[in-house]
Amino acid sequence: MEAAVELVNVYNVAKWGFLVAVAFGAIANKTNFCTMGAVSDWVNMGDKNRLRAWFMAIGIAILGTQALQASVPIDLTKSIYLSANFGWLGHLLGGFLFGVGMTLGSGCGQRTLVRVGSGNLKSLVVMLVMGVTAFMTLRGLLAPLRINVIEVTNLDLAASDIPSQDIATLVQAAAGIGDAQLVHWAVTAVLGLGFVLFALMSASYRRSFNNILSGVSIGLFVVAGWYITGKLGYDEFYPVRLESYTFVSPVAEGVNYLMTYTGSTINFGIAAAFGIILGSFLYSIFTGKFRIETFGTRSDMVAHLIGGVLMGFGGVLSLGCTIGQGVTGMSTLAAGSVITLAAIIMGSAFTMKVQYHMLDECGLFNAIRLSLADFKLLPSARKSA
Amino acid sequence: MALSNVQSVALGGFLLAVVFGAIGNKTNFCTMGAVSDWVLLGDKNRMRAWLLATGVAILGTQFLPLVIPINLDKAIYLTANFSWLGHILGGLFFGIGMTLAGGCGQRTLVRVGGGNLKSVVVLLMMGITAYMTLRGLLAPVRINLIEVTNFDLKPLKIADQGIPTLIMAVTGITDAPLVRWAVTAVFGLGFVVFAFSSAEFRRSLDNMLAGIGIGLIIVAGWFVTAKLGFDEFEPARIESYSFVAPVAESLNYLMTYTGSTINFGIAAAFGIVLGSSLYAVLSGKFRIETFTTQTDMIGHIIGGMLMGFGGVVALGCTIGQGVTGFSTLALGSVITLSCIIFGAALTMKVQYHMMDESGFLKALHTSLSEMKLLPAPGKTS
Numbered sequence: 001m002e003a004a005v006e007l008v009n010v011y012n013v014a015k016w017g018f019l020v021a022v023a024f025g026a027i028a029n030k031t032n033f034c035t036m037g038a039v040s041d042w043v044n045m046g047d048k049n050r051l052r053a054w055f056m057a058i059g060i061a062i063l064g065t066q067a068l069q070a071s072v073p074i075d076l077t078k079s080i081y082l083s084a085n086f087g088w089l090g091h092l093l094g095g096f097l098f099g100v101g102m103t104l105g106s107g108c109g110q111r112t113l114v115r116v117g118s119g120n121l122k123s124l125v126v127m128l129v130m131g132v133t134a135f136m137t138l139r140g141l142l143a144p145l146r147i148n149v150i151e152v153t154n155l156d157l158a159a160s161d162i163p164s165q166d167i168a169t170l171v172q173a174a175a176g177i178g179d180a181q182l183v184h185w186a187v188t189a190v191l192g193l194g195f196v197l198f199a200l201m202s203a204s205y206r207r208s209f210n211n212i213l214s215g216v217s218i219g220l221f222v223v224a225g226w227y228i229t230g231k232l233g234y235d236e237f238y239p240v241r242l243e244s245y246t247f248v249s250p251v252a253e254g255v256n257y258l259m260t261y262t263g264s265t266i267n268f269g270i271a272a273a274f275g276i277i278l279g280s281f282l283y284s285i286f287t288g289k290f291r292i293e294t295f296g297t298r299s300d301m302v303a304h305l306i307g308g309v310l311m312g313f314g315g316v317l318s319l320g321c322t323i324g325q326g327v328t329g330m331s332t333l334a335a336g337s338v339i340t341l342a343a344i345i346m347g348s349a350f351t352m353k354v355q356y357h358m359l360d361e362c363g364l365f366n367a368i369r370l371s372l373a374d375f376k377l378l379p380s381a382r383k384s385a
Numbered sequence: 386m387a388l389s390n391v392q393s394v395a396l397g398g399f400l401l402a403v404v405f406g407a408i409g410n411k412t413n414f415c416t417m418g419a420v421s422d423w424v425l426l427g428d429k430n431r432m433r434a435w436l437l438a439t440g441v442a443i444l445g446t447q448f449l450p451l452v453i454p455i456n457l458d459k460a461i462y463l464t465a466n467f468s469w470l471g472h473i474l475g476g477l478f479f480g481i482g483m484t485l486a487g488g489c490g491q492r493t494l495v496r497v498g499g500g501n502l503k504s505v506v507v508l509l510m511m512g513i514t515a516y517m518t519l520r521g522l523l524a525p526v527r528i529n530l531i532e533v534t535n536f537d538l539k540p541l542k543i544a545d546q547g548i549p550t551l552i553m554a555v556t557g558i559t560d561a562p563l564v565r566w567a568v569t570a571v572f573g574l575g576f577v578v579f580a581f582s583s584a585e586f587r588r589s590l591d592n593m594l595a596g597i598g599i600g601l602i603i604v605a606g607w608f609v610t611a612k613l614g615f616d617e618f619e620p621a622r623i624e625s626y627s628f629v630a631p632v633a634e635s636l637n638y639l640m641t642y643t644g645s646t647i648n649f650g651i652a653a654a655f656g657i658v659l660g661s662s663l664y665a666v667l668s669g670k671f672r673i674e675t676f677t678t679q680t681d682m683i684g685h686i687i688g689g690m691l692m693g694f695g696g697v698v699a700l701g702c703t704i705g706q707g708v709t710g711f712s713t714l715a716l717g718s719v720i721t722l723s724c725i726i727f728g729a730a731l732t733m734k735v736q737y738h739m740m741d742e743s744g745f746l747k748a749l750h751t752s753l754s755e756m757k758l759l760p761a762p763g764k765t766s
Binding site: 121124125128129132135136139140141143144255256257258259260261262263292294295296297298300301302305 | 673
């Protein structure tokens, strides 16, 4: 059956998005790539290797994506990340909630899909709860809350003659420098090389094959995603949406796609979500790592459910997750991505501290107070037993 | 602000469902439990409660046209397009599913209201799978494998699948009211008498309350959609309580709230949860429950999926077909009800025999032979 003309490149983009995602899923499974784990290793054990892997991915994605923009060319201002309508509150609050959620839900959106692929039924529940909540935030019961409480605070940069939230553009506007190209490449170099160097600085990281593999390849996958939607998906009359990998609203769309298959059309994000699951599944089957995992304790199940809700809601508010904003968004040099990334790490680290203090059987509020003190946000409090 | 007919129907459906949910929780009404008590313990009291509900619903619903104008032919149950395979397969799947998932659609909603998070997972699985069967990935399976076998009664000059209509067609009797009242009396009074024939049942206030209360609520549901939903040009769909497709629509309603409209079934699903929740909180029974073992979680997930698929293919669940559909005297409802009970009973037998550490196939064989459907196997231990 021949696809309708306007769907030819849609299917092509979905196919390539899917295939690259299969590799993404397999590598993420093999290397234990996990942005939540990255924060956890750092906060709980002082081990920054997985954080370096994540930052390596960001650095590579920035360098590759900016090179792609200059050479192919693609126009990143058409992606959601560089919008002049700056949703600062959504980035802050959504990022923080996502960070709390991924800590309670044992991993971010991408990690959840990888875990589903390797037989984890707890993550299946997280995925469904996250997907349904995200769809509710996009178009359902929570959409009015998003629109009337969060998005009303959006700051429209266009009113100040700033065309996008690109950091280079903001620097130019603030400093009054006229040479756009110079500023753009300077910012690219500082951030892109900065992240790569930060990762490579550590001898322990340089010896870790898995962390190098995950950092470099996931960075390249995000660049490939931009190429797929920007170049392969380009069509004079029917271009597809310019995007790369992200794992909250595509999971929501994936659930909706299964539910309304007979009247729905595939897209890059939906294909990517299924691809990650398949890639992880194949890797875990071939290596004998596939194992059914289920909830053991009450607190485990309650935490996963709440985590899924928070990731679904937060991930839509902030326009992306640890990959969607943390890598893909960062690769466009958007200011909102930096805020989201920082807020996610903050929310996650904070939750881990609270969990740690609660192990001492102090109550939630006491644990929050102690954690804030750990972060020097409150005067340090004596631990009451 | 005056309510539109759609809003009145939703409000009426919601309020009655709150009562339904509270009664369901208070009396432990459970169609899966009814089969389980019977098969595993030989105790038929909850089965009597269910069949009493069916009997009361039949009598009340058949009397309803004498009181208000209502055309039950317009409900999905009496259609002349007879989906025999859907009723059989869907019923079996639903029966297996509700046994694995700790309860049918209605019971799952009651358990959610009582704080059971396992049932929240079942609800999600059932709702998503049901919607997938209605309009999603599984819809082609339903349409191309199940519904192609539908048997259209119209070419035989049979107007609907109501048992009275079929009897008239077969026997050639032409006195429609006579046949209809006779069938109503046989089934309606038959179920009521069956229930009350047990002295033990007559002493069980909870079981009588559940049977009579739920039977009457089904009748009230028909009343609400036919009377409050009446409109010359845009009448509400004629329906009463059912808990698979409405759970799917509720999930979709939450997801697409900004562009969706409430209806009777969606309001009913939320009403059950609220009613059960209110009862649980006020009586101090509210308790968070979660998965403890691997088999428990896997059972609930598979059960939810089977109920979602089966409930859509069979056009209803233990309430939707077992009570509501049955109250229209549709043949498909009788088939679905029988298949649900068979599927549930067989699953319980198999689970029981598998506890003896016999394999699945051996347990299945032993169970079928106990039901006199296969010769007995030589028992090896």
